[in-house]
Structures are given as C-alpha cells and as structure tokens.
Amino acid sequence: MLNSQYVLFVSKQEVLVQMDSSLQRPDGVVVTYRRMRFDFEEGFDRYWHGGSAFRSLFWTQLSTSFQPGERFFIDSARALKGVVDDPALLDELGAFCRQEGHHTAQHLKFDEVNAAMGIDVEGCRARFARSLSRGREIYGPVMQLGVTCALEHFTSGCADMLFATPDIAEGADPRVQALWTWHAIEEAEHRATCFDIFEAAGGTYTQRVTALVISWLSILLISLINTAVLLSRDGRLWTWDTAAGLWYLFGTKGVVTRLVPTFLAYFRPGFYPWEEGATVDGSVIRAWQERNAAHIVYLDAPTAAAL
Ligand SMILES: [Fe+2]
Numbered sequence: 574m575l576n577s578q579y580v581l582f583v584s585k586q587e588v589l590v591q592m593d594s595s596l597q598r599p600d601g602v603v604v605t606y607r608r609m610r611f612d613f614e615e616g617f618d619r620y621w622h623g624g625s626a627f628r629s630l631f632w633t634q635l636s637t638s639f640q641p642g643e644r645f646f647i648d649s650a651r652a653l654k655g656v657v658d659d660p661a662l663l664d665e666l667g668a669f670c671r672q673e674g675h676h677t678a679q680h681l682k683f684d685e686v687n688a689a690m691g692i693d694v695e696g697c698r699a700r701f702a703r704s705l706s707r708g709r710e711i712y713g714p715v716m717q718l719g720v721t722c723a724l725e726h727f728t729s730g731c732a733d734m735l736f737a738t739p740d741i742a743e744g745a746d747p748r749v750q751a752l753w754t755w756h757a758i759e760e761a762e763h764r765a766t767c768f769d770i771f772e773a774a775g776g777t778y779t780q781r782v783t784a785l786v787i788s789w790l791s792i793l794l795i796s797l798i799n800t801a802v803l804l805s806r807d808g809r810l811w812t813w814d815t816a817a818g819l820w821y822l823f824g825t826k827g828v829v830t831r832l833v834p835t836f837l838a839y840f841r842p843g844f845y846p847w848e849e850g851a852t853v854d855g856s857v858i859r860a861w862q863e864r865n866a867a868h869i870v871y872l873d874a875p876t877a878a879a880l
C-alpha cells in the first residue's frame with residue numbers, strides 16, 4: 574500500500590491529497606451511497622443503443638453480470654475486512670458495499686424490462702454466475718479479492734473511457750444512459766477500495782496480474798458468447814450490424830481497443846488505481862451529480878454501519 578504520509582504526484586500533475594484519513598484519494602473524492610431513481614416504467618426499445626442490435630445486446634448482456642459479480646465483489650472484500658486496521662478504509666468498505674448493492678438493484682430493474690421483451694437475461698446471467706462460482710471454488714480469499722480488484726479495474730476503466738470518449742454511448746436512449754453513467758461514476762469513485770484491502774491482506778504482484786488476465790479474458794469471452802446467443806435468437810447474428818458492432822468493440826477506436834492501455838497499466842509494479850488514466854476525478858463526479866440531481870433520491874456519507 575502506498576505510504577499515506579507522502580503527497581503523491583500523479584501523471585496528470587494532479588496531487589492526491591490526504592483527506593481526514595490515511596486514504597490516498599484525489600481532492601473531493603468520497604465514496605458516497607446515492608439512492609437512485611430511473612425512468613424504466615414505460616420501458617425502452619429492445620435495441621435502445623441507436624437502433625443497433627449488436628451494441629444494445631452487448632451492453633444488455635453485460636448488465637446481467639452485475640448481480641453475481643457485485644455479490645462476489647462484496648463477499649470477497651468483506652471476507653478480508655479483518656486485515657483492515659484503518660477506520661477510514663472500513664468506512665469506505667461500508668460505502669462500497671452499499672454502492673454495489675444498489676447497482677445490482679437498479680440493473681435488475683433494467684434486466685427485468687429486457688426480460689419482458691423476451692431477451693434471455695437469465696441465460697446470460699447464468700454464464701457469468703458459473704464462472705464466478707468456479708472462482709469461489711478454486712481460489713483462496715486473497716486471490717478472490719485479486720479477481721475483484723481486476724474487475725474493479727475493468728469497471729473503472731470503462732468509466733474513464735465513457736467520460737473521456739462519450740461517443741461510445743452516442744445514440745443510446747437517455748434513460749438507459751442515465752443508469753450506466755451513474756454506475757460508471759461510482760465505479761470510478763470506489764476504484765481503490767478493494768485494491769487497498771488487497772494490499773493490506775498481503776496480495777502479491779503475481780496474484781494481481783494473474784487475476785487480471787484470467788478475469789478480463791473471462792468477461793470478454795462470456796460477453797461475446799452472450800451477445801452472439803442473443804443476436805442469434807433475434808435472427809440478427811449474420812448482419813452488417815454485427816460487422817459494425819465488432820468494429821465498435823475491436824476497431825481502432827473500439828471499446829475493447831481503448832481499454833488496452835488500461836489493461837497494460839495494471840502490469841506496472843507499484844500500480845495504484847488513482848495514478849494513471851483516471852479521467853473521472855472529484856470535479857467530474859461533482860459535475861455529474863449536479864446534472865443528474867433529478868435521479869438522486871437520497872445520498873449519504875460513508876458509514877461502517879452498513880457492514
Ligand atoms: Fe457496481
């Protein structure tokens with residue numbers, strides 16, 4: 574874990590400041606539980622992402638990963654909370670758990686609308702759940718938390734990408750975008766919580782990068798299988814839209830292509846989640862919160878009581 578006594582200069586020439594604790598967080602970043610409301614009552618189009626079956630179903634299937642995935646994140650972090658002796662990190666863990674729990678609740682509402690349209694969300698979710706169950710069986714607690722850290726690096730990397738290059742969401746239904754941008758903001762906000770616990774638990778470099786390779790390849794592979802299955806059921810697998818969708822993922826400015834530097838950054842010995850490529854900082858979070866006040870029913874300060 575980085576020594577909290579030092580002020581750390583980061584690549585963007587920003588300064589990570591010490592808040593009222595030992596945690597290394599940028600100015601203005603406090604992991605905060607926000608109860609949200611989204612407008613899904615009237616539903617949305619099956620192909621809500623600009624009418625593209627591929628782009629819509631790719632993100633639709635990814636949404637189904639959150640229920641088993643965020644359960645895994647919470648369990649793996651709580652399993653090692655005994656190694657945490659910093660009350661501020663324990664407080665942040667409480668806020669992290671509440672955030673992740675609420676992400677799941679809101680994504681389940683999104684999934685329900687998709688299920689009502691006949692999309693096989695349960696089949697997609699089951700593929701993610703099987704993979705995570707296997708992880709629970711074969712890995713010990715520290716390695717499980719390593720997987721969580723790797724996937725938190727994925728979600729916060731997606732958040733940075735979304736805010737740095739919003740064209741990936743171009744044409745998407747604003748009601749659906751509101752859900753994903755909220756989730757992205759909070760993934761960025763808590764990007765270091767599990768990493769700090771992993772380091773406190775003595776997680777090694779080898780465990781960290783092994784977990785990265787396994788978990789990123791797994792989520793990509795399952796996502797591609799899920800998307801292909803959903804497209805096939807809709808009779809839209811072999812189309813120009815699929816070709817365009819693959820370019821949307823793997824083209825020069827594709828979603829996966831843009832994540833490659835994020836993936837590689839994790840291999841640097843001494844990597845820390847707030848150090849490089851963190852587009853979403855305190856000012857971005859504040860600006861998002863002001864723009865989205867209508868969706869926020871309630872927000873809270875972090876508390877260990879949630880544990
Ligand atoms: Fe989440």
Ligand SMILES: [Fe+2]
Nearest residue numbers: 673725728760
């Ligand atoms: Fe997360």
